[in-house]
Amino acid sequence: MRWTGLALLLLSLLGVLAQSVPEDPRDEAKRQKQLLLQTSGILPSDLIVEQGKDLFYTKRGPRGVSLEGCDFGLGAGVLQGASVQLPRYFADTGKVEDLDSRIRTCMTQLQGFKPEEVKRSEVVPLAFFIAAQSDGLPIQVRIAAPAEREMYELGQKLFYARSGARDMGCATCHVSYVNRRSGVLPFSDVLGKDASMSHWPAYRYSNDQAWTMEDRIRACYGNLGHPQPDFYSPVPIALQLFMAYQANQAKAELPGFLR
Structure with missing residues (x-):
């Protein structure tokens, strides 16, 4: 009886721990997507x-x-x-x-x-x-024209730059802290493994918003306490070119369905 009680206690504790581990947001997005399709038949x-x-x-x-x-x-x-x-x-x-x-x-x-x-x-x-219209196709971004090379180099500098009151930049979260969590979301490896560029533009089901990558970049700047770059300006375009080039050959899932 003593061991039975201990075993039940351990199982109970394991259940609590399992419930406390945040679900992978990619798996949760798939679940939410399937739920919407089952209930309404459309996303x-x-x-x-x-x-x-x-x-x-x-x-x-x-x-x-x-x-x-x-x-x-x-x-x-x-x-x-x-x-x-x-x-x-x-x-x-x-x-x-x-x-x-x-x-x-x-x-x-x-x-x-x-x-x-x-x-x-x-x-x-x-x-x-x-x-x-490009869903399922691989990302194929080139660096050929001089203007593309200049924009790529600008994007690289912006990605790794640290500034502002928090002394942070894109690489702080998406290189140094990859897979560590901020709230419920882990920081993704945008330079290849997660190929985040292959999911944008995307619908964000957590707040019912449709965003392009420019919206995402502007939000990141705001989260870091930086002034948000203007839409259609060189900053979001340069960052996209740098990140997209790293994600070459990743299969596009467009539009994305993300938390």
């Missing part, structure tokens, strides 16, 4: 993709045209495989652009919107739709 990210599709094919703006004439790097209107090769250099702007900034470029150059008229509430669903 919020699917609805965002459809919203982006409507925006892409609808004739809009002062010039009354759709975005079908936009070149995302593989030719006008070619979307499959385009987002996994971004950021990249575009000769028509003379700049390295990511998906967000390229969408804005096409909305201004093709449709005639003024830069200040381009809404994030439209850029994000457009990014979801365009990225979804």
Whole structure:
């Protein structure tokens, strides 16, 4: 009886410990995704993709045209495989652009919107739709043009730089503290193993938000106590180019479904 009681006590303690260990957020995301599919038959990210599709094919703006004439790097209107090769250099702007900034470029150059008229509430669903056309494809980011090399080097410097009142930077969390937890989430290895770049843009089920990588980078800067970089500015584009190049050949899961 004594040993039986001790065994039951040990089993009870093990059960408590098992419950106290936070679940892997990737496994939890899969569970939440499956639960949503079972209950509603559709994911919020699917609805965002459809919203982006409507925006892409609808004739809009002062010039009354759709975005079908936009070149995302593989030719006008070619979307499959385009987002996994971004950021990249575009000769028509003379700049390295990511998906967000390229969408804005096409909305201004093709449709005639003024830069200040381009809404994030439209850029994000457009990014979801365009990225979804590359789901399952490997990331294939190049460093060929001089502007790409310069942007890559800037991204590398920004990633490893430590600054601010907390003396922290991207590498503090995503290199030095990989797999350690901040609250319920472990810091991911964005330079390869987790290939975080392969999951963005993504729907975040914990707060019902649709984010692109620019949103994610801006949030990280805010969490570190840094001023957030402007949308479409060199900082988020350079960081994306640096991280995406490290993630080359990782299979894209687009749009992502993350905590």
